[in-house]
Amino acid sequence: MEENNIKKEINNILTHKKGIEIYVYIKVNANDEEKLEIRKLNAQDDFRDALQKRLESKLNEKYCNEDVKYVPIENYDEIKDTYCVIDKSEYDGLNMICEFDEIEKFYKYDEGDIQGFIFRYGTETNYIILYQQFYPVNLLKRDKTIMGCIEIIAGQPQFKLIENNIIKITDNIDIIILSQYIISNNFKILENKFGFQKYIENISNNVENEIKNIGMIEETDTINNYLNDYKIKKKLAKIKGSKVLKMDKEIILKRISEDDYYKQNIKIENGKIKIESKKDFGIFLKLLNDDILKSNITSTTYDTSSKKEMEKEKK
DSSP, X not given: OOHHHHHHHHHHHHHTOOEEEEEEEEEEEETTEEEEEEEEOOOOHHHHHHHHHHHHHHIIIIISSTTOOEEEGGGOOTTTOSEEEEETTTOOTTGGGGOOTTOEEOOOGGGSEEEEEEEEEEXXXXXXXXXXXXXXXXXXXXXXXXXXXXXXXXXXXXXXEEOSOEEOOOSOXXXXXXXXXXEESOHHHHHHHSOHXXXXXXXXXXXXXXXXXXXXBOOOHHHHHXXXXXXXXXXXHHHTTOGGGGSOHHHHHHHHHHXXXXXXXXXEEXXXXXXXXXXXXXXXXXXXXXXXXXXXXXXXXXXXTTTEEOOOOOO
């Protein structure tokens, strides 16, 4: 993944822009079965132009500035990193919102629950897709609220009744879909709406198999319970591609015995790492991701995932 290529693709669309098409992602009930569909929003030109201008400003400000960082999922930290990059070839959860053939038009508010808005931005053949999550607070229903607006009528300002529901669309961008990559910093939307948990589980299962193949831990009920925890699976996904997973067991155990931090915090019995608590398992994950390093300058041991100075753990 080349970070500059991501910014270049977004900038290229901004430079050669043609327009924006707006779609509504809705949940409908068909034959007593819920399903998700895409409907095209037939917006007036002034509305579409105003929205396009806002989204372009957001893309320039948030996604193309010099300081923005794009990080692959195995290195992504949800707290301190800006945007996570996901390879489209590995995750197909967003395929549905990228299909625009034979789309019906969106006519009325009550034909389905709005889930989000999809913006196809660019030219007919060269475009990116933006997704914005919709929240109930952004729908003002006339049956629950009396709404009005100021209009000049016969030269006098008057408060006029608004007889239709009002849908609020913002300039927020939760997901960007490029030619090769998906960009987002909102895992909750991906997990709740687009099956991201299955993607994480697939990665973590592969990492789990690599761990088992090395044979450096006993397969116990306690460890299996940890491995089945989704929070742990997300941590395992970050270990994908770690060089430690390519090492032989004997070399890993030897390095543990030589390291000041690990030899005091990891217990080895009968040629295997002994894990008795969640704390032990957390240290084991740090080992797999090569998180604990010692500075050659200060001889201080750091957790590189947070640049935090490590204290000696008490068993």
